[in-house]
Each structure stands twice: as C-alpha cells, then as structure tokens.
Amino acid sequence: GAVVSQHPSWVICKSGTSVKIECRSLDFQATTMFWYRQFPKQSLMLMATSNEGSKATYEQGVEKDKFLINHASLTLSTLTVTSAHPEDSSFYICSASNLDRGYEQYFGPGTRLTVT
Amino acid sequence: DAKTTQPPSMDCAEGRAANLPCNHSTISGNEYVYWYRQIHSQGPQYIIHGLKNNETNEMASLIITEDRKSSTLILPHATLRDTAVYYCIVRVVLGTYKYIFGTGTRLKVLA
Numbered sequence: 001g002a003v004v005s006q007h008p009s010w011v012i013c014k015s016g017t018s019v020k021i022e023c024r025s026l027d028f029q030a031t032t033m034f035w036y037r038q039f040p041k042q043s044l045m046l047m048a049t050s051n052e053g054s055k056a057t058y059e060q061g062v063e064k065d066k067f068l069i070n071h072a073s074l075t076l077s078t079l080t081v082t083s084a085h086p087e088d089s090s091f092y093i094c095s096a097s098n099l100d101r102g103y104e105q106y107f108g109p110g111t112r113l114t115v116t
Numbered sequence: 117d118a119k120t121t122q123p124p125s126m127d128c129a130e131g132r133a134a135n136l137p138c139n140h141s142t143i144s145g146n147e148y149v150y151w152y153r154q155i156h157s158q159g160p161q162y163i164i165h166g167l168k169n170n171e172t173n174e175m176a177s178l179i180i181t182e183d184r185k186s187s188t189l190i191l192p193h194a195t196l197r198d199t200a201v202y203y204c205i206v207r208v209v210l211g212t213y214k215y216i217f218g219t220g221t222r223l224k225v226l227a
Binding site: 004006026032034038043044045046049051057093095097103104105106107108109111112 | 152157159160170213214217219
C-alpha cells in the first residue's frame, strides 16, 4: 500500500480561531485527495474532493468558505477550518489516489480537532 | 446516500471465520466493491476489492454474488486484532472516483 500522513494528529484550539491540517502522500503522487469528517460512533462523511491545481469540489451541505481546501502539489493538500466553533470538533481524515494505482484511496491516520 | 447496507454489529469467536455481509442492490455495472476496516481513532485500512469475480488476498476473501447485489467479506481465522468497524463501500464515478461510506459493521472478536 501507499503511505499518507496527516499533521497534526490532534489539535485543540479556541473558538473563533482557524486551524490548518496537512495531508501528505509520502510515496506517490496524488492527483486527487479527499477530505472526510467523522463524528463519534458515526461513519465517514465525504466533505470535498480536490484535484491538484484545481479548486476543490464540495459535497452538498459543506460550507466552502468555512473549510478551505488547497491542493497545490501532487503530494500535499491542506484543510483549513476557519473561525472554528465547538460543533466543528471532529475527526478529520484525508485520503489520496491516482490513476496509476487504480484510483484506490489510501487514507491518512486522521486528525482529532477539539474546539473549546 | 450510501449505496450499501450492513448489519450494525457482529460477534465472532477467536480462530473462527468471520463472515460479514453487505447488500448493494443498486450497484452499477462499472462500480467496484471495496472493503476497509477502521480500528478506533485510526484511518481506514484497505482490505480487498472486486468487481464481479471472487477475490482473495493475504487478509481476506471477497465473495460477490452473480447478480452483484450483495457480497460477503470472509476473515478466515479471526484474531482479537481484527476487532474493528468494517465498511463495505461502492466506488462510484461521479466526475471523479468517490467512496460513499455506509454505516459499517462493528465486529467484535471474542477470546
């Protein structure tokens, strides 16, 4: 399999501040990256899809001005939660894929965000 | 909406085979079935995938019915470390290849 990392693994921030989460594909070039959110005891919910060099495509109900996604290179995508509130507290997971690997998604370890 | 339905939970005795069912009755001809598992507070781990033939790898076997409306993941000799939430996913093509996660099955392997 391929290796995908996320940084930080956990973060605590105050309400109203912004938080950036990084997702890196370490051993392959990811033309497409995905961002998911997972609340406790629930399944993963797809937030957005980002293709390198293009604007992200957001799923219905996900605020694009609140969850800023940048995919500036084939190995790095970032998710910025702007003006975070306690209800944004969640487990954020990214995945990476490309054509050479049959578009199979390789998942990162996740980032636990707590907004106080 | 998820394209798969799975039982919410299952128990399995250690050393026995764990058979996890999944229904995907609305699957289209070019949509693959993927299985992942998620151990608490970690990212999902790939297990296996298939289109219409049965598949086997070092982790598991995947049995897909001839009409492709359901499948079964088989862990041949479950261990305590196999305790996890198992997700059956249909990979759809909507502009790009997306996974739509269902609710998954929480498998508990009992000593």
